[in-house]
Amino acid sequence: xxxxxxxxxxxxxxxxxxxxxxxxxxxxxxxxxxxxxxxxxxxxxxxxxxxxxxxxxxxxxxxxxxxxxxxxxxxxxxxxxxxxxxxxxxxxxxxxxxxxxxxxxxxxxxxxxxx
Amino acid sequence: xxxxxxxxxxxxxxxxxxxxxxxxxxxxxxxxxxxxxxxxxxxxxxxxxxxxxxxxxxxxxxxxxxxxxxxxxxxxxxxxxxxxxxxxxxxxxxxxxxxxxxxxxxxxxxxxxxxxxxxxxxxxxxxxxxxxxxxxxxxxxxxxxxxxxxxxxxxxx
Numbered sequence: 001x002x003x004x005x006x007x008x009x010x011x012x013x014x015x016x017x018x019x020x021x022x023x024x025x026x027x028x029x030x031x032x033x034x035x036x037x038x039x040x041x042x043x044x045x046x047x048x049x050x051x052x053x054x055x056x057x058x059x060x061x062x063x064x065x066x067x068x069x070x071x072x073x074x075x076x077x078x079x080x081x082x083x084x085x086x087x088x089x090x091x092x093x094x095x096x097x098x099x100x101x102x103x104x105x106x107x108x109x110x111x112x113x114x115x
Numbered sequence: 116x117x118x119x120x121x122x123x124x125x126x127x128x129x130x131x132x133x134x135x136x137x138x139x140x141x142x143x144x145x146x147x148x149x150x151x152x153x154x155x156x157x158x159x160x161x162x163x164x165x166x167x168x169x170x171x172x173x174x175x176x177x178x179x180x181x182x183x184x185x186x187x188x189x190x191x192x193x194x195x196x197x198x199x200x201x202x203x204x205x206x207x208x209x210x211x212x213x214x215x216x217x218x219x220x221x222x223x224x225x226x227x228x229x230x231x232x233x234x235x236x237x238x239x240x241x242x243x244x245x246x247x248x249x250x251x252x253x254x255x256x257x258x259x260x261x262x263x264x265x266x267x268x269x270x271x272x
Contacts, residue, residue, distance in 0.1 A: 052150050111163035
């Protein structure tokens with residue numbers, strides 16, 4: 001037996017050609033607009049930081065460790081998970097280490113001259 | 116913004132404790148660290164990076180002015196664009212943008228001071244706006260646009 005069902009008329013749907021996902025719609029902006037701008041900012045900052053890392057390669061770098069300890073080395077690489085720095089020619093009181101890893105958590109800051 | 120932090124002298128950095136920098140916690144929470152540029156007397160620049168876990172507080176003493184922002188943007192400019200002055204780069208960008216628009220290709224300006232061109236929302240072009248400076252995750256669009264720009268640059272000469 002056919003039962004008549006009420007017709008629910010929804011407001012106008014998304015534009016015909018899109019899938020309904022419009023990043024410029026007021027609804028999207030209200031819900032997620034701020035997230036997108038923050039994401040843009042984060043992306044720019046990340047890009048800058050990666051440029052800094054690229055510029056650091058091969059330069060003599062001073063690493064400031066805890067308890068006022070400073071060591072000099074040639075910056076070689078930093079890993080993506082921010083776990084360690086790989087350096088060449090690490091100058092320690094015990095001598096020069098040809099290659100070494102400095103743990104991220106041990107390093108407070110590092111500085112290098114450009115060119 | 117990271118680039119609004121003023122210079123820090125090397126003496127301060129080596130002591131580390133009196134560094135007072137302030138950044139919204141949300142930005143720092145996921146952040147790796149803070150990058151400081153120190154401009155030395157002989158036109159050289161020294162870069163210091165303080166790792167996120169070592170920063171206790173950040174306080175902005177003075178906002179950067181436009182000249183400082185310009186200087187900071189130029190530090191890590193790719194080698195090629197150092198061959199062009201900022202005015203020349205701006206001119207190249209505008210000519211390319213106009214040419215793209217004439218060919219009915221949607222293009223917008225993005226990034227700080229609108230340095231980067233964004234084509235159809237999927238491809239970006241950085242200074243000095245040659246085929247090598249195009250970036251996209253879509254290979255087909257990338258090769259198409261690179262070919263277009265290559266042809267356009269050849270016609271210019």
